[in-house]
Amino acid sequence: MDFTKTDEQELMLENLREFCDRWVTEERIQDWYDKRRVDDEVCKAYLEAGFGYMFIPEEYGGIPSDAQTLAMVVEELMRTTGATMPFMSYGLSMYDLATFGTPEQVAKGMEAYNETGQQCFSLALSEPGAGSDNQSMTATVHWDDENGTCVLNGTKTMVSHAETAPYIMFIGKDEDPSHDNKSYSMFLVPKDTPGITMAPLHKIGQTSTNFDEVYFDNVVVPQSDLLGEKGKGFKQLMHNFEIERIMLSAHSLGLAQAALEEAARYAAQRVTFGQKLFKHQLIAEKLTDMEIKCQNMRNMLYKTAWEFDNGIPVRLDSALCKRYLSTTATEVASDAMQIIGGLGYTTESKIGRIWIDARGDSFAGGTEEIMVHIAGREIVKKYASDLL
Amino acid sequence: MKIAVLVKILPDDQDIQVNGDRTLDFSRAKSTVSTYDLNAIEAAAQLAAKADAQLVAVTCGPKSINDSKTRKNILSRGVDELYMLADDGLELADAYQTGRILAAMVQKIGDVDLVIAGDGSADLYAQQVDIQTAEALGWPAINGGTALDTDGTTVTVTRMLETEREVIRMPLPAVVSVAPEVALPRIAGMKDVLAAGKKPVVEFTAEELGGIAAPTIETVEILAPVPTPRKKQIFDAADEGAIDAFVAALREVM
Ligand SMILES: Cc1cc2nc3c(=O)[nH]c(=O)nc-3n(C[C@H](O)[C@H](O)[C@H](O)COP(=O)(O)OP(=O)(O)OC[C@H]3O[C@@H](n4cnc5c(N)ncnc54)[C@H](O)[C@@H]3O)c2cc1C
Numbered sequence: 001m002d003f004t005k006t007d008e009q010e011l012m013l014e015n016l017r018e019f020c021d022r023w024v025t026e027e028r029i030q031d032w033y034d035k036r037r038v039d040d041e042v043c044k045a046y047l048e049a050g051f052g053y054m055f056i057p058e059e060y061g062g063i064p065s066d067a068q069t070l071a072m073v074v075e076e077l078m079r080t081t082g083a084t085m086p087f088m089s090y091g092l093s094m095y096d097l098a099t100f101g102t103p104e105q106v107a108k109g110m111e112a113y114n115e116t117g118q119q120c121f122s123l124a125l126s127e128p129g130a131g132s133d134n135q136s137m138t139a140t141v142h143w144d145d146e147n148g149t150c151v152l153n154g155t156k157t158m159v160s161h162a163e164t165a166p167y168i169m170f171i172g173k174d175e176d177p178s179h180d181n182k183s184y185s186m187f188l189v190p191k192d193t194p195g196i197t198m199a200p201l202h203k204i205g206q207t208s209t210n211f212d213e214v215y216f217d218n219v220v221v222p223q224s225d226l227l228g229e230k231g232k233g234f235k236q237l238m239h240n241f242e243i244e245r246i247m248l249s250a251h252s253l254g255l256a257q258a259a260l261e262e263a264a265r266y267a268a269q270r271v272t273f274g275q276k277l278f279k280h281q282l283i284a285e286k287l288t289d290m291e292i293k294c295q296n297m298r299n300m301l302y303k304t305a306w307e308f309d310n311g312i313p314v315r316l317d318s319a320l321c322k323r324y325l326s327t328t329a330t331e332v333a334s335d336a337m338q339i340i341g342g343l344g345y346t347t348e349s350k351i352g353r354i355w356i357d358a359r360g361d362s363f364a365g366g367t368e369e370i371m372v373h374i375a376g377r378e379i380v381k382k383y384a385s386d387l388l
Numbered sequence: 389m390k391i392a393v394l395v396k397i398l399p400d401d402q403d404i405q406v407n408g409d410r411t412l413d414f415s416r417a418k419s420t421v422s423t424y425d426l427n428a429i430e431a432a433a434q435l436a437a438k439a440d441a442q443l444v445a446v447t448c449g450p451k452s453i454n455d456s457k458t459r460k461n462i463l464s465r466g467v468d469e470l471y472m473l474a475d476d477g478l479e480l481a482d483a484y485q486t487g488r489i490l491a492a493m494v495q496k497i498g499d500v501d502l503v504i505a506g507d508g509s510a511d512l513y514a515q516q517v518d519i520q521t522a523e524a525l526g527w528p529a530i531n532g533g534t535a536l537d538t539d540g541t542t543v544t545v546t547r548m549l550e551t552e553r554e555v556i557r558m559p560l561p562a563v564v565s566v567a568p569e570v571a572l573p574r575i576a577g578m579k580d581v582l583a584a585g586k587k588p589v590v591e592f593t594a595e596e597l598g599g600i601a602a603p604t605i606e607t608v609e610i611l612a613p614v615p616t617p618r619k620k621q622i623f624d625a626a627d628e629g630a631i632d633a634f635v636a637a638l639r640e641v642m
Contacts, residue, residue: 007457011464011581018575050578063578 020080036210043117055095067305071250078254082350086209090119100228100236112166121167124156139172152219162212184233195219205356245322252329255358259336316378323371326361389441393432394505396422397453410611419455426573428506433466448473463584464576470589477600484604487520492597505565518565529563
């Protein structure tokens with residue numbers, strides 16, 4: 001077992017801290033949270049430093065990377081800033097596009113990405129009537145072969161980056177919205193295509209990323225905007241879920257670690273009843289359990305990332321990671337808030353932001369319950385496949 | 389054209405501990421690039437890119453400087469090759485010894501037109517090595533550069549003096565040391581970090597360079613300063629004349 005980081009990983013993390021020092025001040029963070037977006041120039045600087053190119057294939061100008069390095073970078077980004085940096089996911093989105101897009105579509109996406117530094121597309125999957133239960137979606141794709149076009153209809157909701165991404169990745173059912181129709185198709189649609197409108201949704205946390213309901217009203221697109229294969233949209237979508245869970249778990253861990261460090265520094269200074277806080281046993285116990293949790297989270301995350309990199313299936317472990325890290329990060333942030341006392345419950349401290357952002361990880365990319373739904377079956381397969 | 393930038397590798401001052409007897413404990417300190425040399429590397433890299441020149445980095449010091457991460461750190465910043473002498477004979481090298489070795493390295497590398505150095509090292513900050521290296525090479529030298537330019541046969545150096553800006557042109561080869569404000573060190577890109585390990589590193593031996601010169605100064609001891617106890621003098625702004633008293637107290641200690 002080798003936990004040593006490579007020279008390259010250490011240098012990248014040092015460079016990342018330098019990037020945060022220069023570009024991500026607390027004042028800017030608050031501004032981004034208020035206006036629901038990160039300035040283009042900062043997204044571009046992140047991209048130019050190369051972090052945003054991780055995982056994108058080299059032929060498109062990307063940097064071949066592994067899940068372990070991606071996890072470390074995302075973790076360090078949140079730890080250093082104590083906030084949600086939306087650009088953590090931009091490279092991975094391009095990787096998605098490169099997985100099932102044509103070279104022309106990927107090139108188009110890269111062009112937009114390089115130009116703005118913003119995520120190239122938002123993912124319009126969830127619907128008011130279909131969240132965890134995606135198959136209940138009713139958005140449709142009508143194939144008009146005569147005109148070589150498709151007509152998209154439906155209401156999508158909770159679409160992250162909808163306002164800043166130039167394209168939308170839309171997924172809908174071919175022709176028939178009924179529950180049992182398993183034929184889905186996916187499209188890369190310019191956000192300003194006629195028939196597309198949106199209305200902002202207001203999250204309580206992670207507001208540095210905008211979030212919208214998006215309406216598709218007879219949106220006509222050329223059939224060449226199809227992503228991947230007709231009818232196989234859902235399968236394609238599932239393709240990169242596991243690496244996405246690893247990335248989101250790293251987000252949770254970075255936030256938890258930031259909370260722990262903030263609480264430890266506070267406990268080292270604040271005096272009550274003539275003692276530094278950390279000398280009170282109840283506080284020392286909290287710090288101890290927070291540290292155990294952070295170490296456990298990290299071990300679990302790095303191991304899953306390592307498995308991913310070594311071609312070991314991570315269907316189970318990535319679901320365990322997503323569940324454990326999202327829920328545990330919220331616990332750690334909550335304990336950190338408790339240690340900081342009333343001040344922790346004010347906007348004077350960043351702990352509130354960390355706590356509220358960590359809480360959001362229990363939904364995005366699959367809820368903690370859906371992770372159980374996945375893991376439960378995998379666990380029985382793992383230990384009792386002979387009985388199935 | 390070939391440009392050489394002089395770089396010092398030293399223990400990271402954040403990890404240096406002060407012992408009870410005020411001596412310094414370096415045992416936990418990892419190697420790093422001397423702070424102001426990062427600015428010099430950046431200035432050199434920008435100039436090399438502009439002049440389409442080759443950029444090599446030159447470093448010497450005790451064996452501990454031969455650290456793979458630090459090598460890659462230097463090579464990820466626009467530097468094409470790294471030349472190194474890592475020899476424990478340079479453990480407490482003075483500026484004269486260092487200058488001699490660096491000059492020998494520059495000569496051994498060959499065809500160097502311009503040597504660029506930082507303002508001073510992050511540990512000793514003697515601000516001597518640039519001049520000593522130039523002296524050993526027999527080349528003209530200038531320090532405090534805040535902007536550099538070259539046409540291949542001369543180097544133009546801008547310096548900010550108290551009330552004026554001075555622009556000096558020198559024939560090449562020459563040595564120029566630069567003030568930190570000359571350039572903001574880049575954040576090395578991920579691609580550059582990944583490529584750094586594949587760039588050439590040439591390690592010299594002291595013999596190849598004609599040996600290490602005898603020291604000209606003797607280091608008696610290096611001790612951390614005695615911390616000054618806080619005066620705990622409190623002024624209440626509400627009191628009559630408190631501000632004046634505060635200013636007077638500041639003047640007294642300054
Ligand atoms: C920060 C954030 C970002 C998001 N970004 C996007 C995005 O970019 N694009 C996009 O399309 N969507 C996005 N979403 C939506 C997200 O994918 C959904 O919130 C999620 O899939 C859950 O769906 P739902 O909210 O409709 O909850 P529901 O599916 O209605 O679930 C409600 C509750 O019931 C539980 N539940 C549901 N089914 C079961 C079951 N079978 N067994 C046990 N419990 C169950 C759920 O876990 C949850 O606790 C985002 C959400 C958040 C919070």
